[in-house]
Amino acid sequence: MGFLDTILGRTKPVQPKLDDLFALPSAAITLEAGAGFTPTGSGSVCFRSVEGRSFSDIEKDVRDLLNMSSGKEGGLPVEVSKDTYGFTWLVSSHLSTELEALVTDLHAVNSALVDNGFGPQLLCTLAAFRDAEERRLGLIYLYKRGSFYPFAPLSGERRDNALELQVKGVIGDDLKWEQDLARWFPVWGAPGL
């Protein structure tokens, strides 16, 4: 925020950074080789919906678009859910080998929102992974920062910090990591994870 914005008490909405999302498929290969986690094929986009007709129209368009594309790929249709904080999650499911297609789907949601001027409403996107012991891991992309962080929920509202740090080490420079650990915020019960 600039000096003038401070003086005048206004906030410029933060626009999302989208491009780094495409680093995900190559990072997934490194992750599988290094830690044994494979993509489950499902991923989700989380955003804050805006009240009013304009936003609900766009939301509907996006859902139709995704339903069409996953229909062609032979995957499952898109699920929509709302979490307890009032955020909307669009879950897109593909086969576990189709991470590229998943990322393309997620990007379609981003572009639709950004093109219609709702970019500031995007919160995060999540790609789900599992290992042989069925441990859950999410790689979460923060739109506003353009950075990734790992999230490994355990039963109850606890998270496996050791695993998260291990994953960060294994993937290394393949992803742009969120350096500020205070911003690795948990998304309990995130759909698609």
Place this chain on the structure above:
Amino acid sequence: MARSRYAPDRGLTTRMTATMFLLGLVFVAFIALIIGIGAATHGSTAFIALIAVVLGGGMLIGSLFYSDKIALATAGAREVSPNDGEYAARLHGTIDRICALADMPKPRVAIADTDMPNAFATGRNADHAVVCATTGLMRKLDNAELEGVLAHEMSHVAHRDVQVMTIASFLAIIAGLMIRLAFYSELFGGGGRRDSNNQNAAIVMLVVMAASIVVYAVSFLLIRLLSRYRELAADRSGALLTGQPSALKAALIKVTGDIGRIPSRDLRTAESLNAFYFAPAMSLQGGASLSKLFSTHPSLERRLEELDKVQRQLSQAGPR
């Protein structure tokens, strides 16, 4: 392209700029007057002004640096981590998401255990900010409304309202100190011999005191006006951030309605915190127009009206 949907409110910007300009004008005029009198009388006035500036500056820096501790202690709040129970988890979860949406560093989170539904944010900048909610607020509001209130508080942090309001009140602090110092010097310095020199000095002190009183009154009103504009600005930014102006409206109606029913005598200690509260904690006695002029927060109707504007802006057909 995407910017237009979140265009700044011209009217609000203009009024806020005008208020700050007037405040600056009063400040410059006051300083010029003091310098003028000091130059004409060689001495005592300038000395008094110097003491006032040093003392006032000290108070300013002190209150800026300890604003978080002072506010938390006054409100009887304690800092909480996400594991400190249901309330803390909910508060942390909501603030986490607001921070991620707004790309802000996460503030410290505190809870005050009182039935009065309210929230405040304080701290000199975003890295030292504390956001506090009362348990009453969390009981009365649902998640969307709580988010609206917290987004309003986080906007105060983003706008650096603690800094802006502290600096804006510098003038009032100086003028207030000048009144007292001039009064004491009149009382203790002026007695004794009655030659013409001393009588002149006494008159000068009276002039300084009168000017200080006028400046104090004018700057007090301007600061209150500025505070009300900052509240509207925070409402606006908060509603744009969450995209749900109606949730904030619902929260305002619930909170303001409840506070109005609590007798103000119980809330005397909350007065000094008023500037950073979500809704004013005490109601003023006196006529409607007078209390409007003196209050730190805009009226409920005014706030709802401004949020209506945000609502219309958000539901515009397409970005223009």
